Amino acid sequence: MGNIDQNVMMEVKNINLRFGGVIAIQDVSFDILEGEIRAIIGPNGAGKSSMLNVINGFYHPQEGEIWYRGEKRPSMEPYEIAKTGIARTFQNIALFKGMTTIENVMTGRQLKMNKNFFWQMIRYGPAIEEEVEHRRRCEEIIDFLEINHIRKTPVGALPYGLQKRVELARALAMDPTLLLLDEPMAGMNVEEKQDMSRFIVDVNEEFGTTIALIEHDMAVVMDLADRVVVLDYGKLLADGTPNEVQKNQAVIDAYLGVPH
Amino acid sequence: METLIEILYLIFVSPFAEMVAYPDLFFQGIWDGFVSGTLYGLIALGFVLIFKASGVFNFSQPILVVLAALSLVSFYKMGIPAWISVILVLVMFYVLAFLIERLILRKLVNQDGNILFMSTIGLTFLIIGSAQWIFGGRPSAMITDELGLPNGSLEWPMFGGGVYFEMIDISAAVIASIMIVILALFFSKTKIGRGLRAVADDHQAALSVGISLNQIWVIVWFVAGVVALVTGIFWGARSDVSFALQIIGFKALPVLIIGGFTSVPGAIIGGLIIGLGEKVFEIYWGPLLGSGVEGWFAYIIALIFLLFRPQGLFGDKIIERV
Numbered sequence: 278m279g280n281i282d283q284n285v286m287m288e289v290k291n292i293n294l295r296f297g298g299v300i301a302i303q304d305v306s307f308d309i310l311e312g313e314i315r316a317i318i319g320p321n322g323a324g325k326s327s328m329l330n331v332i333n334g335f336y337h338p339q340e341g342e343i344w345y346r347g348e349k350r351p352s353m354e355p356y357e358i359a360k361t362g363i364a365r366t367f368q369n370i371a372l373f374k375g376m377t378t379i380e381n382v383m384t385g386r387q388l389k390m391n392k393n394f395f396w397q398m399i400r401y402g403p404a405i406e407e408e409v410e411h412r413r414r415c416e417e418i419i420d421f422l423e424i425n426h427i428r429k430t431p432v433g434a435l436p437y438g439l440q441k442r443v444e445l446a447r448a449l450a451m452d453p454t455l456l457l458l459d460e461p462m463a464g465m466n467v468e469e470k471q472d473m474s475r476f477i478v479d480v481n482e483e484f485g486t487t488i489a490l491i492e493h494d495m496a497v498v499m500d501l502a503d504r505v506v507v508l509d510y511g512k513l514l515a516d517g518t519p520n521e522v523q524k525n526q527a528v529i530d531a532y533l534g535v536p537h
Numbered sequence: 538m539e540t541l542i543e544i545l546y547l548i549f550v551s552p553f554a555e556m557v558a559y560p561d562l563f564f565q566g567i568w569d570g571f572v573s574g575t576l577y578g579l580i581a582l583g584f585v586l587i588f589k590a591s592g593v594f595n596f597s598q599p600i601l602v603v604l605a606a607l608s609l610v611s612f613y614k615m616g617i618p619a620w621i622s623v624i625l626v627l628v629m630f631y632v633l634a635f636l637i638e639r640l641i642l643r644k645l646v647n648q649d650g651n652i653l654f655m656s657t658i659g660l661t662f663l664i665i666g667s668a669q670w671i672f673g674g675r676p677s678a679m680i681t682d683e684l685g686l687p688n689g690s691l692e693w694p695m696f697g698g699g700v701y702f703e704m705i706d707i708s709a710a711v712i713a714s715i716m717i718v719i720l721a722l723f724f725s726k727t728k729i730g731r732g733l734r735a736v737a738d739d740h741q742a743a744l745s746v747g748i749s750l751n752q753i754w755v756i757v758w759f760v761a762g763v764v765a766l767v768t769g770i771f772w773g774a775r776s777d778v779s780f781a782l783q784i785i786g787f788k789a790l791p792v793l794i795i796g797g798f799t800s801v802p803g804a805i806i807g808g809l810i811i812g813l814g815e816k817v818f819e820i821y822w823g824p825l826l827g828s829g830v831e832g833w834f835a836y837i838i839a840l841i842f843l844l845f846r847p848q849g850l851f852g853d854k855i856i857e858r859v
Contacts, residue, residue, distance in 0.1 A: 333745065354749070355744040355745060356748055359744070360747050364745070365745050372738075373735050373738035373743075374738055374739075375737070375799075376734065376735075384735050384746050387746055387748055388747040390728045394723065394728065394729055397727040398719070398726050448745075451746060
């Protein structure tokens, strides 16, 4: 958590998102600073995933603006937003199940490969060099996330916790400036959660990647996050450091105060 | 008892005796079967590519073959030079791919495969109707000479007899083989190929790594059109250019069941099995059953595969987690 400077990387302003008559997000604004780990929390149905989907372009809000790296972002398709350096993982794992781990991770380099397909087909000089170079980066990430032993395994056959890690690897392979994690620890056991937390912190510290994550496990959030946004029924309930948020009465009422 | 022995003799002995007695005839059958087989393989590949790339079983692939052949001949009849007609057909398929993506597939992102499948059935009838309206339904001959494809035949003396190689069949086999190699490389080695497989597996995930579904789908449908054109030209040359060419397209179904819906080598080998199998069966066992064996042989083989190996020879084994 050491490398926050005060530059704003992303600012979402007065976002309103409706599906027919259902209001998913209502007038929500917050910002994400460069280098921070920003958590988005809230009860089920609070609009957290919708918010992530707005940021990465799956949903287009009816009202509101998104400012990214100092510029107002026009309405863009998700694949175009990926090109601007925003990577993500999904709540329900979305991997390419027919491919192996390394192939999945390689798809993260898709945008960076631009040699002519003709050379790729005949596996000629420059295309080979390009492939090797990207493969090296992917192997580094695979090493980093300690999934070396499953490099060649088709991901459909992997246990849940490892699939989550492969998904993270694929997102990292994009060398993202902003990484969105939708419940990276959902459904994991304690040990797996600890591993995942460590990876998230390491990614943030070693690669300097800015991270926005949704998480349910409060202990984890309080541990990881630099700042926390709390949503409830699509509205912004609180915004601040973990300590501030924890003491906020509205948050306690809505979410945290329930004793386990 | 005697009739039983006679029947067994007719089934298990005399065909093989004939093969040995007249090896030239046998070899002729093998060659003809091989040519059909490569063309079956090529058209099956058209199915496999779209299936791998979008998870859609493209019911309209056979009608694309008809459309390609029909429009090629019609353009030529309008007085457009043959090769320009070919280019026009390609342009037409590109426009069609673009329209299909824009008007059908784009609306169906993230939908179930069955829904996409149904939409290709609708597309089939749309194409049948509009092709009949625009080009008419009368059969005509393929413009092979005008395209500069060789005609005539070679006779190769062999085993005391002779085997005929139609020049058009030789070029069909050669060009189909080249196409198969190019397609296989394109889809396995290139960035676009990787993108295609990604899209087939998960739309959302593909978008999230920056793959444009729209672009991929246009490419896939255009490639399907190119495959249809090549198949249409050569099969049109072997029979006639008419809506009956569809039946050839549907021969790809048993090919796919044998080879597996997701396998490129499976499509090729399945094509050869069907092509060779139906020809040899027709020649040696056909007379026992009356003629027209070629029409249904492939489907019987497919049924047998469905019973014992539903994923095909090379297909991914389907394991459902419960």
